[in-house]
Amino acid sequence: MMRSSPFLRGTALAVSLVLSAPAMAGGYAKSPPAQQSNEESRHRTLTNSPSYVPIAALTATVQANHRARGLLQIEAGLEVPDAQLRRRVERYMPRLRNAWVTALSVYAGVNYRYGDIPDADRIAEVLQEATDMTLGEEGAQILIGMIIIHGD
Template identity: 40%
Template sequence: MDRRALLGLKESAVKTGGGGGAPEPSYMRLPTVTANVRRAGGGRGVMTVETGLDTPNPALRTRVTQSAPRLRAAYAAVVQQAANGLLPGAPPDVERLVAQLQAATDRTLGRAGARLLIGTVMVV
């Protein structure tokens, strides 16, 4: 976690010319989310989802940084629900998963503006 962003020091360093003056990137990668699934043979498996957020608005980007733990919890709930509904041996419905994760993002942040990006969805 970048504690300077929580305190607003990174943003003020860019405004005053300190810190190199490079614009802050709009993409933020979040930790991988995992959930348990039932495999075709009756064993247990793991569903893994890599996520990130693209947030061009600097004010909303700060909110995303501050809300990262809440976003991870919301994503974990969505992925676990999707994994529970997954039939053994069936592939996950990625389109539906993305729509549910985007809705969880908007709900957690309180408004739209942060675009969810999916890296990998894998069931092993």
């Protein structure tokens, strides 16, 4: 009976693992269908309109007495009837998010007093101004779905 050396056994094991790695990785490359549908369902649609562009939640820190007291969270979307402008909105989304977060931070730091009810009209104005300024034109209307203050 022939005996193999530990080196040959180790090499054979390494070769078999390397050859089976693509097959094993293929099973893990895609998430199960249940997880994919859960991730897609996280983005709630406020309307079935084809001109609606959802926006991921926007947040800003609420401060009082020189310390963070809570978090202002906004759920919103854009109504963009013009298809060309809608494509531009999708391309400009990082710039728009930056403008919205900056505008919300200014609102939370200057216009909002901790403990009061947030002014939805003022928030909509601030976000609309940031949208128009970033895009350089009007035509994309901000729609607010929800405003929440998370306090500590």
